[in-house]
Amino acid sequence: xxxxxxxxxxxSDDPQHARCVAAACEADGSSAESGLRLRLTHTATLPAAEQxxxxxxxxxxLLDLGAFGSAGLDGFHRLQTAALRTPVIxxxxxxxxxxxxxxxxxxxxxxxxxxxKNTYELRRELHRVIRGLAQGNPAADAWRQIEALxxxxxxxxxxxxxxxxxxxxxxxxxxxxxxxxxAIFDDVVLVPSLTGKIDCLLS
Numbered sequence: 001x002x003x004x005x006x007x008x009x010x011x012s013d014d015p016q017h018a019r020c021v022a023a024a025c026e027a028d029g030s031s032a033e034s035g036l037r038l039r040l041t042h043t044a045t046l047p048a049a050e051q052x053x054x055x056x057x058x059x060x061x062l063l064d065l066g067a068f069g070s071a072g073l074d075g076f077h078r079l080q081t082a083a084l085r086t087p088v089i090x091x092x093x094x095x096x097x098x099x100x101x102x103x104x105x106x107x108x109x110x111x112x113x114x115x116x117k118n119t120y121e122l123r124r125e126l127h128r129v130i131r132g133l134a135q136g137n138p139a140a141d142a143w144r145q146i147e148a149l150x151x152x153x154x155x156x157x158x159x160x161x162x163x164x165x166x167x168x169x170x171x172x173x174x175x176x177x178x179x180x181x182x183a184i185f186d187d188v189v190l191v192p193s194l195t196g197k198i199d200c201l202l203s
Contacts, residue, residue, distance in 0.1 A: 006036040006130065007057075011049040011079065012064030017091060017114060018042050021062065024123035036130065046075045053082045060133065064091040065099050066114065073099045080107065087133050089126075109133055 008025065012018050025038035041058070043049045049061075061079055065072035076099075080088055087109035092100040095111045104111060110129035116122040 004036055005039050006059050007039045007041070008060055008062055009049060009052060009058040010040055010042045010062040010064070011044075011046060011075070012042070012062075012091065013044040014064055014066070017064050018044075020116070020119060020122055021091075021126075023119045024126055027119055027123050036127075038126070046078055049079060050082045053079070053086070058083070058086055060109065060130065061086055061088045062091060062112075063088055064114075065097070065103070066091070066093050073102055076103045076108065077106075089129055 010018060010021050012021075022040055022042065025040040041052065043052060052058075053061075061083065063072075063076055063079055065076065076088060076090070088103075088107075089109050090100055090103055090111040091114050092111055093114055094100070095104075095113060100108075100111050110132060112122070112125050112129065116125065
């Protein structure tokens with residue numbers, strides 16, 4: 001039986017963490033444990049990760065929260081927005097880290113502690129989280145639906161603004177044609193002969 005490649009995108013500027021994750025993905029026996037062959041792509045910056053997400057699809061994203069310091073949670077939201085349908089798995093010093101808890105409550109698919117003992121332990125935890133993806137994540141699913149609706153609302157607002165601008169431009173382009181008709185009626189002068197005829201008709 002041929003195992004299915006499972007493509008991961010790791011975003012981390014910590015070389016040690018990157019090496020450990022790469023070793024876990026390449027370790028012998030990985031496909032036998034989960035029926036998957038892990039394929040890792042690594043990038044050290046968030047802009048590079050966003051660019052890759054525009055170019056190709058991944059089954060899941062790995063984000064090293066600790067590697068980006070105070071920008072870790074912002075990085076999570078950026079990747080989550082860049083790939084609405086792709087689960088984001090966190091790497092953090094502890095699952096109880098405030099940023100990790102905040103990200104989990106906002107739809108992160110799971111959290112892996114970076115204080116693992118060895119490559120085997122990391123690989124086992126990674127497979128556990130991947131297997132959990134098949135069962136779904138209600139919080140993540142709800143967030144993705146909300147974000148998709150928010151994007152659609154933004155698109156409709158932009159379209160509405162463009163239509164309003166187009167209408168305003170049309171009216172400004174033809175001011176004389178709009179007001180000339182009213183000016184004609186405002187400037188009408190009834191000559192005496194015409195006034196007499198009207199008086200006769202009204203009497």
